[in-house]
Amino acid sequence: MLSKVNFVIADRKAFLKQNPEVDDINKAELFINSEMAWIYQTYLHLYDFSASYSNKPKVGFINIIHANDYVNLKNKSKYYCVTVLADKKVYFPSESNIVQNADMLYNKKYTYLYHWPQKNIKKRDVTKTFSNRLRVAFFGEKENSIDLSFFNNNKIEVIQKKNWIDYSDVDCVIAIRDFKRTFPEKPSTKLVNSWLGDCLFISANDSAYQQIGFPGFDYIKCTSLSDVKENLQFYSDNREQSELIRANSRLKLEFYNEKSVKACWVRFLVEEHYKFGVWGERPRYYKIKSVFLGLVRYNFLRLKRRLFMIMNRY
Incomplete structure (x- = not known):
């Protein structure tokens, strides 16, 4: 169903596994940063949908990639990328972008998705709490x-x-x-x-x-x-x-749980298949122009950050 979807984590020894293990989904300690929490964890949740996983984007695929990795990607116009912006104030937007806060919705190329709930949370135990204080x-x-x-x-x-x-x-x-x-x-x-x-x-x-x-x-x-x-x-x-x-x-919690987040992801990626098809038919100059506009946005955000730092508002 999602065979044209590829999850990308850059080639860092701390992250990459050549053979991801499905059981990793239950290891809360793995998801300690946004690359692992957003990219690897989502891949594991969608494992049954035939998505792939690599350390570099693939031509002819919908590549789910973290903002930290997309900004350093060369030849951006060759790839259809969905960039997870996470909590980045400065980022290089791609053809499609995922934000974790609705206030970051900039235009129609941005989609707000909920984060995955924390795994293996130990609930409040009434025998340990609220006795005297x-x-x-x-x-x-x-x-x-x-x-x-x-x-x-x-x-x-x-x-x-x-x-x-x-x-x-x-x-x-x-x-x-x-x-x-x-x-x-x-x-x-x-x-x-x-x-x-x-x-x-x-x-x-x-x-x-x-x-x-x-x-x-x-x-x-x-x-x-x-x-x-x-x-x-x-x-x-x-x-x-x-x-x-x-x-x-x-x-x-009936609305904010793993099942509901998974449904949001599947619906989003099904819609991305259509956008990916349209993008694939676009001429080369359109794709280059799109990357250039992303560069303009990236440099604007860098300048904005610099000004805010000078004004002690960052």
Whole structure:
């Protein structure tokens, strides 16, 4: 069905396997960066659809490639590429592009697809949590979070998480980098993973969470440190309300799960087959022009980044 689809991971020893193993789909530790999470993991999920896998794009195929690899690809006009932009602010767009946040939709050549849910998440264990204090945590690199120690008190306990798939001893996940910015290139994975872990989720103004969630229904949106603290106190004191948020979150998992993401990918790639056929009939100059326009966009984004860095807004 997808025999003309080829997944590309550049020839790096840390990534490439000459003979990918289907069992790798259950190894959460493999998907630690966006190349593996987007390219290799998607290939494994679509293994039964006869897609191929290589370390270089193939002529005559729909090549799914990461933005890091596409920018360095030579003779771009020879290949039909679908570039996964991931969280790149600066990228070289191709004939088709996948974004993980709807705010990155630039024109009709961009498609918004959900990220795969984290594998093997250990759900919240009620025997370990919510005894005397609400246990809160951040999953990710410490420098990407506000200081959670501010919330420690006799009703709230902040715990450090080194295992990013273990939610068993957590009541509430806090995912706040900044209270004002929307982070238009970031995905909604932390929210979905929190739902999978059966935990409360507190965030700020991230657009990705607002695209799939509803504040006050399946997650909690805060505007300041004091607002976070007030909400933590409220949900610590009102366990029935905490359970209601969790119950609503479980309902959302009917739409945000591996099966639904797989269906989105299959539908997307079926549509790409038609676009690929049209592209194949285009004259050579059209393909060269398309790559040139991509170069213009790439250099514009590089210049924009440089200006923002000078203005301390990057």
